[in-house]
Amino acid sequence: MTDCRLCRAEALDQDPKGLAKRIAFPTPVFEGHQVVMTTAHHDRAEDVSPEEWQAVGTLIGAMNARLRQEPGFERCYLLAIGDADPHQLHMHVVPRFEGDPPLGPHIFGAEGWVAGRS
Numbered sequence: 001m002t003d004c005r006l007c008r009a010e011a012l013d014q015d016p017k018g019l020a021k022r023i024a025f026p027t028p029v030f031e032g033h034q035v036v037m038t039t040a041h042h043d044r045a046e047d048v049s050p051e052e053w054q055a056v057g058t059l060i061g062a063m064n065a066r067l068r069q070e071p072g073f074e075r076c077y078l079l080a081i082g083d084a085d086p087h088q089l090h091m092h093v094v095p096r097f098e099g100d101p102p103l104g105p106h107i108f109g110a111e112g113w114v115a116g117r118s
């Protein structure tokens with residue numbers, strides 16, 4: 001889909017079959033924040049084939065393996081949010097390094113989604 005900025009984004013890496021790609025996120029929240037997505041435009045998770053999910057997982061695993069070599073790396077947060085345009089299913093891969101604040105409390109804690117639920 002040509003009007004999708006994520007589909008048009010240049011691939012930093014691709015799986016061998018070309019089913020998924022890794023791109024730089026235009027407004028990273030942390031250093032190293034990138035996106036892994038299918039190369040075909042899909043709005044919803046149920047439209048992604050098992051082979052495409054495997055390709056997405058392969059790229060996330062490769063990114064995680066590279067990050068493990070960096071000093072201070074602790075883990076990767078994996079998020080698929082989809083609240084904003086474009087509605088292209090994509091996985092945010094956000095590395096956490098020593099000293100970074102934990103993400104969990106911002107999502108699941110009293111200030112996160114829980115605060116908006118009754």
Ligand SMILES: [Zn+2]
Binds near residue numbers: 006
């Ligand atoms: Zn797209």
